[in-house]
Amino acid sequence: MTNNLDKLPKVIYLMGPPGGGKGTQAQLLADKIGYSRFSTGDAFRRTARQETDLGRRVKEMIDNGFLCPPxxxxxxxxxxxxxxxxxxxxxxxxxxxxxxxxSKIVDAFFAEQGYGKPLIIYLAVDKEEMIKRNSIRKFCLGIAGDFPVMTDQDRERCEKAGGKIGTRLDDDPTKFATRWDEFMTRTYPVVEGYREQGIVHEVDGMPSVEEVHDSVMEVINGYQQKEE
Structure with missing residues (x-):
């Protein structure tokens, strides 16, 4: 485990285009340093399953590849x-x-809670490769939230959580393209804003899961050495 965790910001954002491995890397990092992982997508999908006005609104947006209002x-x-x-x-x-x-609402909330500025790790990936990868990726569709799994094509249940293994509707190539465009139009400006503050660390998200994780840990370890 990484030493001197008290030197790390209490909030870390794993950011990047859809399908680029943010969830996988966030979980690996959480396991490594003992932070709690929060998946926005999982929270939205749980909300979308609820038979409420909010749930129905969120479901409609997810099904069509759009972002929820801020x-x-x-x-x-x-x-x-x-x-x-x-x-x-x-x-x-x-x-x-x-x-x-x-970002303004959430960052203000964290500031009020004494959490300070976040650390941003941006996973840079290629659009065409992501479309191909995401059209075949598999998820454990569990009650607690969906998470990617490495599995044989004929396996029906997730060995880790017991959930049904399948694909997500928003990974359909057409909907994925909409999600990508939404990211570039609405989310990438957030990244650029953080970059201007000097708190963005960019990582190549195209290599293997293990290699990307190593790069993420280099950011964490380098950040702490810089702060010493």
């Missing part, structure tokens, strides 16, 4: 992490924030 997204995020905030836990997010407006 105030709605921020509300879902903040509600989902209340226990972790009360416990003062370190948090790793994948998929948050998704718009400039949402």
């Amino acid at each position: 105030d709605m997204a921020a509300e879902i995020v903040i509600m989902a992490i209340k226990k972790q905030i009360e416990a003062g836990e370190g948090l790793i997010f994948d998929g948050t924030p998704r718009t400039v407006e949402e």
Whole structure:
């Protein structure tokens, strides 16, 4: 485990285009440094399963590849992490924030809680390769949230969580292209804003999962050495 965790920001954002491995890398990092991982996508999908007005609105947006309005997204995020905030836990997010407006709301909330500025790790990936990869990727479609799995094509159940293995509707190539365009139009400006603050660390997200994780850990370890 990485030493001197007290030198790390209490909030880390794993950011990047859709399908680029943010969830996988966020979980690996959380396991490594002991932070709690929060998946915005999982929170939205859980909300979308609810038979409420909010649930139906979120479901419609997910099914069509669109982002939720900033105030709605921020509300879902903040509600989902209340226990972790009360416990003062370190948090790793994948998929948050998704718009400039949402970033202002969420960052202001963390500042009020004494969490300070976030650390941003940006996974840079290629669009065409992501479309190919995401058309065949498999997920454990569990109650607690969907997460990617490495599995044989004929396996029906996830060995880790017991959930059904399948694909996600928003990985359909047409919907994925919409999600990508939404990211570049609405989320990439968030990254650029953080870059201007000098808190973005870019990592090549195209190599293997293990290689990308090693690069992420180089950022974490280098950050701590710089702060010493």
